[in-house]
Amino acid sequence: MENPDQHPTASEGESLGSESRLLQVLKGGHFAVTAELNAPDSADPKDVYANVLALGDVCDGINATDGSGANCHMSSVACCALMARAGYEPVLQVSCRDRNRIAIQGDLLGAAALGVRNVLCLTGDDVSAGDQPEARRVFDFDALQLLRTAQILRDQGVFLSGRKLTTAPDFFLGAAANPFVPPQDLRHLRLAKKIEAGAQFIQTQYCYDVPVFEAFMRRARDMGLHERVYMLVGVGPLRSERAAEFMRSRVPGVHIPDAVVDRLAKTPRKGKRAEGIQICVEIIEEVKQIEGVHGVHIMAYRQEETVPEIVERAGILRSRPEE
Amino acid sequence: MSSFAESKRKPGSEWLKNRPRLLEGIYAGSKSALQLLYPVLKRILPARWMDGIFVWSEEVSKGYLFNCQMCGQCILHSTGMTCPMNCPKNLRNGPCGGVRQNGHCEVIPEMPCVWVQAWQRDAQMGRYGGEIQLLQPPVNRSLQNSSAWLNLLEGVDAQQPSGWSTIELE
Numbered sequence: 114m115e116n117p118d119q120h121p122t123a124s125e126g127e128s129l130g131s132e133s134r135l136l137q138v139l140k141g142g143h144f145a146v147t148a149e150l151n152a153p154d155s156a157d158p159k160d161v162y163a164n165v166l167a168l169g170d171v172c173d174g175i176n177a178t179d180g181s182g183a184n185c186h187m188s189s190v191a192c193c194a195l196m197a198r199a200g201y202e203p204v205l206q207v208s209c210r211d212r213n214r215i216a217i218q219g220d221l222l223g224a225a226a227l228g229v230r231n232v233l234c235l236t237g238d239d240v241s242a243g244d245q246p247e248a249r250r251v252f253d254f255d256a257l258q259l260l261r262t263a264q265i266l267r268d269q270g271v272f273l274s275g276r277k278l279t280t281a282p283d284f285f286l287g288a289a290a291n292p293f294v295p296p297q298d299l300r301h302l303r304l305a306k307k308i309e310a311g312a313q314f315i316q317t318q319y320c321y322d323v324p325v326f327e328a329f330m331r332r333a334r335d336m337g338l339h340e341r342v343y344m345l346v347g348v349g350p351l352r353s354e355r356a357a358e359f360m361r362s363r364v365p366g367v368h369i370p371d372a373v374v375d376r377l378a379k380t381p382r383k384g385k386r387a388e389g390i391q392i393c394v395e396i397i398e399e400v401k402q403i404e405g406v407h408g409v410h411i412m413a414y415r416q417e418e419t420v421p422e423i424v425e426r427a428g429i430l431r432s433r434p435e436e
Numbered sequence: 437m438s439s440f441a442e443s444k445r446k447p448g449s450e451w452l453k454n455r456p457r458l459l460e461g462i463y464a465g466s467k468s469a470l471q472l473l474y475p476v477l478k479r480i481l482p483a484r485w486m487d488g489i490f491v492w493s494e495e496v497s498k499g500y501l502f503n504c505q506m507c508g509q510c511i512l513h514s515t516g517m518t519c520p521m522n523c524p525k526n527l528r529n530g531p532c533g534g535v536r537q538n539g540h541c542e543v544i545p546e547m548p549c550v551w552v553q554a555w556q557r558d559a560q561m562g563r564y565g566g567e568i569q570l571l572q573p574p575v576n577r578s579l580q581n582s583s584a585w586l587n588l589l590e591g592v593d594a595q596q597p598s599g600w601s602t603i604e605l606e
């Protein structure tokens with residue numbers, strides 16, 4: 114078998130100078146779709162490709178999580194590199210929980226060299242949320258310092274220390290927003306601060322409460338923020354009311370209104386999965402109408418196969434150039 | 437849970453913390469007084485004593501008032517007179533997205549989120565109100581356990597990584 118490390122593929126050679134395809138889609142005024150990859154608990158690249166299969170044709174970008182929920186999985190740099198090599202458009206998630214500033218800056222350069230253009234800068238779920246709560250929490254940076262540091266690498270061509278890079282990375286920088294948790298009436302100010310720190314796109318936490326999101330966007334628009342950042346709304350199908358209960362009580366930062374949980378509870382057992390997909394489709398249709406929304410970010414944990422159906426039924430499927 | 441700042445909290449500081457206007461006045465007063473006195477103190481006190489006195493008095497006073505963690509680069513006045521180092525994630529630009537619906541911390545469910553309090557108190561402040569929107573640079577971990585007042589008076593806490601300053605100057 115050919116060893117790709119000794120014989121760089123054409124895509125790797127070109128990747129250094131090329132702009133983010135996700136950015137091109139957004140610049141073109143299209144309604145963007147990104148989705149979350151279920152990073153495998155495996156050392157086999159085939160497991161990454163298997164999980165990405167359903168997402169590739171309907172998405173403009175695929176996020177590789179960085180130890181989501183503080184559970185260990187294949188690293189996000191590795192998942193992104195494998196996706197880039199196979200022609201997908203990866204979004205690298207970087208959390209501040211596990212690595213200090215030296216490791217993070219090194220990983221950012223490495224990811225760029227491997228063809229990664231999109232970076233989502235996160236604080237990260239606390240170690241106590243995961244299956245190894247006895248781990249040391251690092252949090253040397255916070256999400257905003259991480260954003261600004263990535264911006265410095267890109268725009269100034271230097272490390273935080275001021276030491277020069279030979280070649281600066283070309284990043285499309287993103288951040289998260291969670292309008293659904295306190296202090297709800299001030300969350301738009303944090304969004305402003307993230308834009309100030311370098312955020313060009315936003316992927317929000319799961320949106321199950323559209324009125325709260327609408328209020329957030331209204332305040333953001335009053336500050337003109339909708340013209341300074343691409344807003345992708347986080348959505349996802351719920352399997353059942355039990356899954357919803359689990360998510361809102363155990364996954365940090367997820368807010369699901371009682372009405373949504375009740376609706377699933379009232380659905381007969383066999384129809385729950387379809388109802389969860391239906392709720393997700395309805396939410397996409399609603400948020401699509403909100404001024405300043407540029408796309409959705411679909412997080413269908415262990416239900417990747419539902420993503421094409423959701424995209425099609427929500428009416429946001431469009432033909433994508435062959436990759 | 438004993439590793440958390442919160443578990444070492446000294447009693448009696450909540451009443452004062454909920455009066456950020458009073459506290460910012462005390463802060464501003466102390467700052468002016470120290471800036472006036474410092475040249476004199478520097479002349480009469482040996483450096484070793486000065487360090488000891490400042491560190492001790494900060495541990496006692498700010499420890500009681502703010503559950504100070506002695507990061508050595510105090511930004512209390514920019515964070516609603518609420519110590520950000522009490523956040524289990526050590527955020528200097530909070531809050532994170534994990535805040536619970538009741539406004540409590542993701543990591544310590546019984547503790548109100550430090551940053552929710554900070555934003556609320558910042559809104560009540562006059563002199564330094566609104567400074568919570570400033571982007572705070574990464575923490576200089578080498579200043580841990582040193583005196584924030586001395587670092588302020590000597591200008592040490594204003595020193596930032598040179599990469600960070602290049603972009604600030606633009």
